[in-house]
Amino acid sequence: MTANGEAPRTVSKSAADDQQSTATSVDDGSLGSSRVADPVIESRDLDVYYGDDQALDGIDMTIPERQVTALIGPSGCGKSTFLRSINRMNDLIDIARVDGELSFHGKNVYDEDVDPVALRRKIGMVFQKPNPFPKSIFDNVAYGLRVQDQDENVEQQVRTALERAALLEEVEDQLDSSGLDLSGGQQQRLCIARAIAPDPEVILMDEPASALDPVATSKIEDLVEELAEEYTVVIVTHNMQQAARISDKTAVFLTGGHLVEFDDTDKIFENPESDRVEDYITGKFG
Numbered sequence: 001m002t003a004n005g006e007a008p009r010t011v012s013k014s015a016a017d018d019q020q021s022t023a024t025s026v027d028d029g030s031l032g033s034s035r036v037a038d039p040v041i042e043s044r045d046l047d048v049y050y051g052d053d054q055a056l057d058g059i060d061m062t063i064p065e066r067q068v069t070a071l072i073g074p075s076g077c078g079k080s081t082f083l084r085s086i087n088r089m090n091d092l093i094d095i096a097r098v099d100g101e102l103s104f105h106g107k108n109v110y111d112e113d114v115d116p117v118a119l120r121r122k123i124g125m126v127f128q129k130p131n132p133f134p135k136s137i138f139d140n141v142a143y144g145l146r147v148q149d150q151d152e153n154v155e156q157q158v159r160t161a162l163e164r165a166a167l168l169e170e171v172e173d174q175l176d177s178s179g180l181d182l183s184g185g186q187q188q189r190l191c192i193a194r195a196i197a198p199d200p201e202v203i204l205m206d207e208p209a210s211a212l213d214p215v216a217t218s219k220i221e222d223l224v225e226e227l228a229e230e231y232t233v234v235i236v237t238h239n240m241q242q243a244a245r246i247s248d249k250t251a252v253f254l255t256g257g258h259l260v261e262f263d264d265t266d267k268i269f270e271n272p273e274s275d276r277v278e279d280y281i282t283g284k285f286g
């Protein structure tokens with residue numbers, strides 16, 4: 001047990017919606033060079049409002065490359081809002097407004113010359129509820145490749161994405177069957193395969209396992225850790241043990257849209273700086 005009485009980390013590590021993230025082929029030259037060293041995403045004094053209501057207040061965060069960063073905190077504290085601000089999914093909410101800076105490889109994604117569709121190709125997203133298209137398993141994964149004209153070697157690309165999503169073995173003989181016939185956990189891995197097929201750099205995940213049973217959840221957790229060898233992963237979770245198990249960095253948001261602490265996950269769970277974070281982690285509130 002840790003100083004806080006929590007179980008220690010057991011693992012450490014050396015679509016309307018998805019359609020939006022995989023929509024069209026566009027010029028993305030304005031988005032900076034790819035695959036450079038840390039950091040990938042930086043927010044500086046980021047505020048987000050819905051109408052007159054402020055959901056995020058002055059968020060400063062630096063998200064490192066090829067690690068898992070977990071966003072935790074009580075309901076309504078702004079975790080999903082922050083996640084959606086990274087690939088401009090908040091643009092789809094009429095009353096949402098963003099102030100401050102959110103940069104991807106040093107380029108503010110809110111600059112006028114950034115195409116949000118190109119951005120979402122580099123920063124894909126997976127949602128809480130598995131949302132496969134009513135198409136075959138193969139066509140689900142090929143979808144983004146086809147609309148982006150990236151499908152010159154589609155068979156291999158689909159197989160690679162399914163393999164990276166730890167699903168290929170289970171569906172190899174049924175690629176023409178409907179994605180909707182898979183189990184919930186398989187559907188979520190299919191959505192992950194669909195998100196990674198166009199080869200993004202960052203994968204945003206909004207509670208990807210919260211609708212799944214424990215076995216399926218465990219598979220998703222293993223997969224998230226594996227994906228971080230290739231991709232930068234940012235994951236919202238309500239499950240603190242899950243954050244402790246799978247993330248390298250943890251950001252704790254608390255009421256009012258404040259980021260109270262952001263640090264190595266071990267530090268957050270074993271010896272946080274903030275008393276409020278310690279109270280939250282130890283279950284005294286939230």
Ligand SMILES: Nc1ncnc2c1ncn2[C@@H]1O[C@H](COP(=O)(O)OP(=O)(O)OP(=O)(O)O)[C@@H](O)[C@H]1O
Pocket residue numbers: 050055073074075076077078079080081082093095
């Ligand atoms: N589309 C929206 N329109 C208006 N207000 C919104 C919208 N989405 C979120 N909000 C508000 O913004 C605040 C932050 O919500 P958000 O969903 O980001 O929090 P969260 O920490 O992800 O919550 P949860 O853990 O319950 O999913 C809340 O007060 C919420 O009511």
